[in-house]
Amino acid sequence: MKKPKPLRSEIRYDMREDGTGMWAVYDIFTGLTAEVNGVPQDGLDIEIADDLVDLLNAEYIARRKGTTH
Numbered sequence: 001m002k003k004p005k006p007l008r009s010e011i012r013y014d015m016r017e018d019g020t021g022m023w024a025v026y027d028i029f030t031g032l033t034a035e036v037n038g039v040p041q042d043g044l045d046i047e048i049a050d051d052l053v054d055l056l057n058a059e060y061i062a063r064r065k066g067t068t069h
Helices: 046-065
Strands: 013-017 023-027
16 A cells, blocks of 8 residues: 655655665755754665655654654
8 A cells, every 4th residue: 555645835854866776865955965863864775765764754744743842
């Protein structure tokens, strides 16, 4: 079953291929590679990058709604 895509206004993170077959998660507002605990999220397998995009966007949505801190 395919997961529903979030609304465009709820998306902050996406992923892009780096030219070597690996993937990076980036902030669509800044164009910069996303960091988690100070670690750049690049050199990832596609499945990991996809899951991380979903997680970071879910956290972004929750922060905007005020349900996390």
